[in-house]
Amino acid sequence: MAETLVSTEPATGKELWTGEVGDADAEVRAARAAFQEWASKSVTFRMETLRRFANEVLISKNRFADLIARETGKPLWEAATEVEAVISKVEISISAYNDRTPQRRSEGALGAKVRVRHKPHGVLAVLGPYNFPAHLPNGHIVPALIAGNAVVFKPSEKTPAVGAFLVDLFHRSGVPEGAVRCLQGGPEQGKALAAHSDIDGLLFTGSARAGQALHRQFADTPHKILALELGGNNPLVIWDKTEIDPAAAIAVQSAYLSAGQRCTAARRLIVCDGKHEPLVEAIRKLTERLIVDQPHAKPAPFMGPVIDNAAADQLQRALAELERNGGRVIKPLERPQTDKPFLTPAIIDVTDVADRPDEELFGPVLQIIRVPDFDAAISEANNTRYGLAASLIGGTPKQYDKFWACVRAGVINWNKPTNGAPSNAPFGGVGLSGNHRPSAYYAADYCAYPVTSVTGELARASIAPGLRDPNLIED
Numbered sequence: 001m002a003e004t005l006v007s008t009e010p011a012t013g014k015e016l017w018t019g020e021v022g023d024a025d026a027e028v029r030a031a032r033a034a035f036q037e038w039a040s041k042s043v044t045f046r047m048e049t050l051r052r053f054a055n056e057v058l059i060s061k062n063r064f065a066d067l068i069a070r071e072t073g074k075p076l077w078e079a080a081t082e083v084e085a086v087i088s089k090v091e092i093s094i095s096a097y098n099d100r101t102p103q104r105r106s107e108g109a110l111g112a113k114v115r116v117r118h119k120p121h122g123v124l125a126v127l128g129p130y131n132f133p134a135h136l137p138n139g140h141i142v143p144a145l146i147a148g149n150a151v152v153f154k155p156s157e158k159t160p161a162v163g164a165f166l167v168d169l170f171h172r173s174g175v176p177e178g179a180v181r182c183l184q185g186g187p188e189q190g191k192a193l194a195a196h197s198d199i200d201g202l203l204f205t206g207s208a209r210a211g212q213a214l215h216r217q218f219a220d221t222p223h224k225i226l227a228l229e230l231g232g233n234n235p236l237v238i239w240d241k242t243e244i245d246p247a248a249a250i251a252v253q254s255a256y257l258s259a260g261q262r263c264t265a266a267r268r269l270i271v272c273d274g275k276h277e278p279l280v281e282a283i284r285k286l287t288e289r290l291i292v293d294q295p296h297a298k299p300a301p302f303m304g305p306v307i308d309n310a311a312a313d314q315l316q317r318a319l320a321e322l323e324r325n326g327g328r329v330i331k332p333l334e335r336p337q338t339d340k341p342f343l344t345p346a347i348i349d350v351t352d353v354a355d356r357p358d359e360e361l362f363g364p365v366l367q368i369i370r371v372p373d374f375d376a377a378i379s380e381a382n383n384t385r386y387g388l389a390a391s392l393i394g395g396t397p398k399q400y401d402k403f404w405a406c407v408r409a410g411v412i413n414w415n416k417p418t419n420g421a422p423s424n425a426p427f428g429g430v431g432l433s434g435n436h437r438p439s440a441y442y443a444a445d446y447c448a449y450p451v452t453s454v455t456g457e458l459a460r461a462s463i464a465p466g467l468r469d470p471n472l473i474e475d
Contacts, residue, residue: 005184007160010073010305010341011294017071017161019184024152024192027181031123031150032198034178039120039148046146047094053142053173054090057083064165068134069295071159073304073341074258076295085135085423086166092424092441093142100444101147112456118448120148121225122200125193129205130307131261133159134166139423140203140227141170141180143443149200150179154193157186158307201225203446205263205439208360208386208432215435227437227446229263229428231360232388234418235381236266237403238279239374242394242415248282250393251366254417256290256345259303260364263433264389264411264419267361270377273351273370280347280368284331287345292336305341306363312341315363319346322367326352333365358384374399378406388429389418410438 003021061083068079104116124144128137144151155163167182194202201224211230218226236254238247254266293301306312319333333346345364350356371377391413392403400414410429411421421427428438437446
């Protein structure tokens with residue numbers, strides 16, 4: 001009897017989807033069989049097929065948004081923005097492919113022609129996360145397909161329904177069924193896919209811990225591409241010369257959008273000690289007004305639940321541990337329903353916590369750290385093994401220049417939130433946040449590899465130094 005996978009709605013606990021757990025061998029085999037035919041199509045053909053995919057998403061946008069909202073718990077308005085991102089990713093990826101992997105021609109010595117073109121890797125595995133179950137894997141899949149790869153996509157076991165729906169839209173648009181495969185399952189299926197000998201690379205979005213394990217695993221396979229898009233312990237520095245209310249709004253958006261389940265969410269708020277109290281109070285008052293409710297509730301909520309009860313339990317334990325070690329709770333992490341993963345936004349001052357854990361608390365928890373001066377703020381911003389997003393609110397242009405130059409991150413903003421990175425720019429981090437293969441606009445870089453060809457109309461060659469005089473060679 002086949003093993004089944006069940007998905008439930010975080011907000012209600014109702015069963016949403018049931019399906020069979022897949023087999024990595026079978027899915028990779030199907031993708032390998034389809035690869036050559038898909039790769040042999042012209043890039044124009046592949047691009048037009050993906051444009052039809054965008055149209056299929058547009059036709060199904062309301063149903064798609066409803067499914068994302070139900071399976072993730074995020075508000076319906078936010079799920080709708082995710083669907084829009086799926087649609088816009090196609091044209092962005094087409095522009096990126098043309099820009100990042102163009103054909104180049106030049107002249108070589110003796111009339112030779114030099115040409116640079118790009119080839120697909122083959123079969124690429126994509127492991128998707130639950131927080132953006134359509135947009136983030138789509139950001140790997142679309143560039144991979146444009147480049148001519150076949151894809152085996154394993155959705156998160158927490159959002160299998162969205163994954164299945166996404167792949168069905170690809171097939172309905174004319175992408176061959178073998179060119180995009182959907183492998184359903186849990187960690188075991190993900191491990192089997194990542195370790196499969198017949199994939200040519202892995203495109204991963206998820207936790208730093210899983211990314212580290214994959215990096216070690218791929219150390220013995222340098223011929224396989226590995227792109228890691230991981231999490232962040234992101235700093236938000238709010239300094240002087242800024243209006244309090246806009247700064248508080250940016251802090252709330254940075255920390256609590258998507259219930260804090262964004263890899264770019266602000267985890268640490270760094271402020272000037274002695275000048276911080278009006279700002280912190282404004283943030284606290286604003287969080288009190290945030291509506292936390294079911295995805296389809298009226299009025300529309302700002303945030304829904306975290307993904308499941310296990311995630312909620314872990315966040316509550318982490319906050320309690322910070323408090324035991326000297327943290328001062330400014331706004332508690334409350335759980336209105338003990339059997340549901342709804343959490344209210346929390347604020348805790350961890351300045352006096354010794355040996356603060358450098359962990360990504362993936363939920364609505366904002367940690368405040370007070371520092372004496374701007375140099376200390378930069379040092380504290382860099383006091384992490386991660387390096388995804390950082391933002392400075394306020395300060396002077398000179399201070400932002402210093403912040404940009406000295407802070408180690410892949411996304412560095414000024415007077416803007418830490419989250420909401422544009423899709424028409426590269427996205428990624430360093431340290432535990434990634435392996436220097438930024439996605440979004442730069443995804444084209446890791447979905448194809450350059451091939452240099454030198455050609456001539458006639459075979460010409462000469463050997464100059466290093467030959468004996470033929471007249472001096474004895475018979």
